[in-house]
Amino acid sequence: MPPTASSSAGRQVDPLFLALPLRRLAAAALDRARQLGVSHADFRMERVRSASWRLRDAKPAGSSDSLQLGFAVRVVLDGAWGFAAGVDLTEQAAAQVAEQAVAVARLSARISKAAGGGDLVELADEPVHQDATWISAYEINPFDVPDAEKTGLLADWSSRLLAADGVSHVDATLLTVQENKFYADTAGTMTTQQRIRLLPSLEAVAVDDRTGAFESMRTLAPPAGRGWEYLGGTGWDWAGELARIPEYLAEKVKAPSVQPGRYDLVIDPTNLWLTIHESIGHATELDRALGYEAAYAGTSFATFDQLGVLRYGSDSMHVTGDRTAEHGLATIGYDDEGVATQSWDLIRDGILTGYQLDRRMAKSKGLGRSNGCAFADSPGHVPVQRMANVSLQPAAAGPDTAELWAGVENGLYLVGDRSWSIDMQRYNFQFTAQRAYAIKNGELAGQVKDFAYQATTTDFWRSMKAVGGPQTYLLAGAFNCGKAQPGQIAAVSHGCPSALFEQVNILNTQQEAAH
Known part of the structure; x- marks a missing residue:
């Protein structure tokens, strides 16, 4: 069964992504690939934003915010794959990238034939999905939350752990990703998608000042395809886990070695x-x-x-x-x-x-x-x-x-x-x-x-x-x-x-x- 329309209920694809010339570039690339005789071609535009924050003992220790933007054309010609990618968002560039992908396929086909041949590239049938939109299940896009609020929450949680007996250091990290993709192919499928994911983590460390020995204990909260609401308690009891980590860590420090x-x-x-x-x-x-x-x-x-x-x-x-x-x-x-x-x-x-x-x-x-x-x-x-x-x-x-x-x-x-x-x-x-x-x-x-x-x-x-x-x-x-x-x-x-x-x-x- 294809994904249902309710997948995106209450959420919208990022307007910055939709403002890109998605359909024009796809049409230019796919039309050129057809003219060159391919049996299949697909066009994929991506905008991927990734950001991270790191704190050491409740103080900022680093951050990053990066953006990838570009498109790719993949073709099948004479039973061989061809692939090329570009970043110039013009129709002329899209057509040229399609030509490059076709050139790669032609070369691959010649090499395969000279080597005695191999399995020809054929693709399993798939129903056509026309103008479909899918958005992952989240409530609050973390990229809409001020950075000060993110680092403030991590600092508060770190301070709670540092205040506990036996905790020497605390490392806190938060990774967030927004991934947008637009796909179109020569069969007529066209999809637009957006998904959000994040990975929060805190690790408490106990150090024996006399011997230098140490033990650590990290939060068990898994990374998730959720939004900022996850750090507010939706899907995980953060307050409860943070309260128990010092106890777990203290017990681990004193624990006996296992008998094999x-x-x-x-x-x-x-x-x-x-x-x-x-x-x-x-x-x-x-x-x-x-x-x-x-x-x-x-x-x-x-x-x-x-x-x-x-x-x-x-x-x-x-x-x-x-x-x-x-x-x-x-x-x-x-x-x-x-x-x-x-x-x-x-x-x-x-x-x-x-x-x-x-x-x-x-x-x-x-x-x-x-x-x-x-x-x-x-x-x-x-x-x-x-x-x-x-x-x-x-x-x-x-x-x-x-x-x-x-x-x-x-x-x-x-x-x-x-x-x-x-x-x-x-x-x-x-x-x-x-x-x-x-x-x-x-x-x-x-x-x-x-x-x-x-x-x-x-x-x-x-x-x-x-x-x-x-x-x-x-x-x-x-x-x-x-x-x-x-x-x-x-x-x-x-x-x-x-x-x-x-x-x-x-x-x-x-x-x-x-x-």
Whole structure:
């Protein structure tokens, strides 16, 4: 189903973007591409504004405000891609960029033919979306809020933490992005979009003046496709979390080092989202499974021949790809190939059932329509297959988090993401957390530290004994997922409930470092 008109109810696309000669430039580029005989051409105009603020101990430590503006033309000619980009916003320049893209396609076709040929570029069919507008779900555009109000709020929150016993330093950051895109292609699709996202974070540090040892504790509030209202309490209890951080930090400073061994783990969604990102999100990108990312960030153990066969995890494992989730960082109305975004299964009952696709891969592998995963992070970059909001679904009548650990005799409850490592096939991994609580006979027994959980992707997900109910579900994520050459950065969310895993290997990181 295409995005509904209600997606933009009560909000308007930035007038500065609409004032650009979007349709004239698109018409000039697409008309010239048609004259040169392409089988497909698309035009994409982007205006991306990014701003950040940093405070150290409640005092300003830096800020930035940048703007990217430009357009790109992509074509298919003689079964080959061509791409070019420009910044001169005239019709003549748009036509010239189209000519450059066609020249690239012709050269690519000749090189491919001289090398013995290869798969011709063909695109999966997509319905035409005429003059469609989509705006993300937010109430207050953060770029409409005075900078003094932003830094004032961060300074106030920092001061609250600094006033607590045991807190030596506080770092505060806020990142905000407004992304506008206009897309048109030779099939007749034309879309205009605007999305807002932000990432607020505060980290308290405790330093032992005698030894120099330190520990830190960061807010768990995830980045979100929301507006300034998020920092006012919509979607997150900021006041409550800031009040508890000094207590968590003080307990962590005094916590004993973990005993290595095998433990049952109850993993909070504030930690599990990152394991989903690395071991499922990247592994189910079809370009990786086909070997396209081998030179940069790796391939995938979940190869195409495993579709419908691979036992990825336990029967309770249901994972979806979703470009439509409200407030998701990868949520959009239409992707950068004019595909209306969707939700679909990647893993069902523990079995690999789908991949993330763009139009070329969908066509070449006979998978029908693309599921809308083509994305470019700037007007100067070509769209590549990028991650959807990949999420583990909760059990409809599942337990809450406390009920999950109530049945554990010897385990750990892990909260908050921290460091991670995974191999190039997304198979062998190691993750840490901000906090780990010992579980003894069904009850929490205080924090431990110096821990990491280690497994292979399939062993880990097959050990999942239970997933929590919707009341434990959280949509978390990151602003900085990297991929492709030249490198591109994308924001993506991952939802999940709390979940119980049996007999996972726990390392003592201090002992490992000593070795």
